[in-house]
Amino acid sequence: AMLFLPATLANFMNNPDNYGEQSNIFKNALDTLTTWLSPTYTVPGLPLSTGWVYGLTYFFLIFGFSFFYASLVVNPTDMALNLKRQGVAIPGIRPGSATATYLSGVINRLTLIGGSFLGLIAIIPNVVYSFTGTGVLQGLGATSLLILVGVAIETAKQLQTNVISQRYEGMVRQ
Incomplete structure (x- = not known):
């Protein structure tokens, strides 16, 4: 949905009566951004470049939101405190803040791998379209x-x- 925000704003600004001539610069910038973020935009003279800006943006949005979601859902400090209360310790790691630091590192590494995997799965249809030119997977x-x-x-x-x-x-x- 965030990738289509420039297109939505550009359509909203199509009527010059709404904002006058001052908005032309903003509207032109939105139109250019909308063109670049189109899944079917091709760089002239560059083979296999269909939708690469869209694909990269989509990948990094998914990758970034996976870290955002992991930070909201998993709290390593609370996990370390719960482990300490239950008398459980990670071998080689002291209970308390050292455990929270260790868990934070593990969560970041897992999120790095998981976010990369999710991003790659998300852009598979765009990559297939770029190489084959068929939009069979575009709806998938x-x-x-x-x-x-x-x-x-x-x-x-x-x-x-x-x-x-x-x-x-x-x-x-x-």
Whole structure:
């Protein structure tokens, strides 16, 4: 939604009666930004450049929001305090602020990996479009891809469980 904010503002400013001629500079800047952030914008003379500004912006927005969300949801200081209250300690780490610092580092590393993965999954349709020129995956958003991957992994786990259980059933019957 944030990527389409310049287009929304540019459409809002299309009527010069609303803001007069002073807004032309702002409107022109919004129009240029809207063009650059378009998923189908191609740099003239540069092959495989379709939507690269959109893709990079989309990747970094997802990457940044993953850190923002992790900082809101997970509080390493509270986790360290809860571990200390329960008498649990991480081996090699002193309870208290050292544990909070250690947990903060672990959370940042995990968020770095997870945010990168989410960003890559989100831009897969744009990369495919850039290389092939077909928009088959354009309607397939990042959320849809995550759901598809999750369902595929869960289906594979269930198949493995069924194969193992059938193997054990054969052993029990004999």
